[in-house]
Structures are given as C-alpha cells and as structure tokens.
Amino acid sequence: MPAMTTFSVEDGALSAPCRFCGYSGPDYYRAGTHAADCPWREIGGLDERKARLVEAMRAASGAVNGALADAVRGGGAADAFAALRGENLKLRRLLWLSHRGAIEPGVLCGDDGEMRCDGCMCDFRRATPEQLERCVWRCQRRGI
Numbered sequence: 674m675p676a677m678t679t680f681s682v683e684d685g686a687l688s689a690p691c692r693f694c695g696y697s698g699p700d701y702y703r704a705g706t707h708a709a710d711c712p713w714r715e716i717g718g719l720d721e722r723k724a725r726l727v728e729a730m731r732a733a734s735g736a737v738n739g740a741l742a743d744a745v746r747g748g749g750a751a752d753a754f755a756a757l758r759g760e761n762l763k764l765r766r767l768l769w770l771s772h773r774g775a776i777e778p779g780v781l782c783g784d785d786g787e788m789r790c791d792g793c794m795c796d797f798r799r800a801t802p803e804q805l806e807r808c809v810w811r812c813q814r815r816g817i
Contacts, residue, residue: 687722687771720813723771727806730764734802737761762798768805769797772812 689697694708704717716722737757769781769788772795780792788797795808 687719687726723768723809723813726764726768726771727802727809730761730768730805731802733757733761733764765797765805768809772797772809 689701691697691707691711691713693713694711696707696711698706700706702717702719702722704715707714713722716725740753740757743753766788769790772781772790780790782789782791786798789795790797793808793812795805797805800808
C-alpha cells in the first residue's frame with residue numbers, strides 16, 4: 674500500500690513564493706505587495722484569495738459545459754473535453770492545496786490520485802463546484 678501524501682502550507686498554491694510573480698517578501702497576503710501584473714496584487718488576505726479560486730473553478734466549470742456543448746455541435750468533442758477536463762483538474766488541485774487543511778500535516782490525502790481533506794471530509798476531485806464552495810465556506814466559518 675503506498676504511503677499517504679501530506680502537504681504543508683509551503684506546498685499550498687496560495688503560500689509564498691507567489692506562483693504568478695514569485696513574490697515572497699513581507700506582508701505577503703496584503704494587497705499591493707505583489708508585482709503589478711500579478712493577479713493577487715489587488716487582493717488582500719488568504720480568505721479572499723481562496724474565494725477567488727472558488728470563483729475561478731465555478732467559471733471554469735461553466736466554460737467546460739459551454740465548450741463541450743459547442744464541440745459536440747461542431748465535432749471534435751473528445752479533444753475539447755480532454756482539454757477542459759485537464760484545466761478543471763488543475764483548478765481543483767490548486768483549491769485543494771490552498772485549503773485550510775494544508776496547514777495541518779496529515780490532513781490532506783493525496784495518495785492514489787486522491788484530493789481529499791480528512792479534516793472536513795471534502796473530496797476535491799469528485800465534488801461539484803457548488804459542493805466545493807459550500808465546503809470551503811463552511812471550513813472558513815469553523816476556522817479550519
């Protein structure tokens with residue numbers, strides 16, 4: 674049986690250094706500290722950045738559905754679906770890695786391709802965007 678993969682804050686998608694601009698200086702989560710072209714420049718606070726990731730996932734989910742419908746009508750559905758599925762999986766992984774559970778070692782389960790938080794029992798691989806949104810907000814209210 675493979676060992677369980679755990680992640681720490683340092684592995685998270687929202688922790689320093691910034692994945693977009695490389696910033697890792699003081700006041701990392703304060704608005705205005707990142708590079709001018711960084712998407713986090715005007716967004717202050719870890720919770721607000723997480724909320725933006727949830728919004729991005731919901732938008733990506735809508736884009737997947739729309740592009741898939743277009744591809745089915747115009748042919749090439751398999752290629753369009755594969756590309757959009759890959760994008761969706763990347764966004765889910767970013768949200769999972771930035772989840773509050775990443776703060777506590779052993780809480781995020783990533784073995785066998787899973788993306789689950791054992792702290793709140795949210796399955797980031799299989800949940801709908803609406804379920805993920807509820808999970809993230811519930812955890813923020815509980816301080817997880």
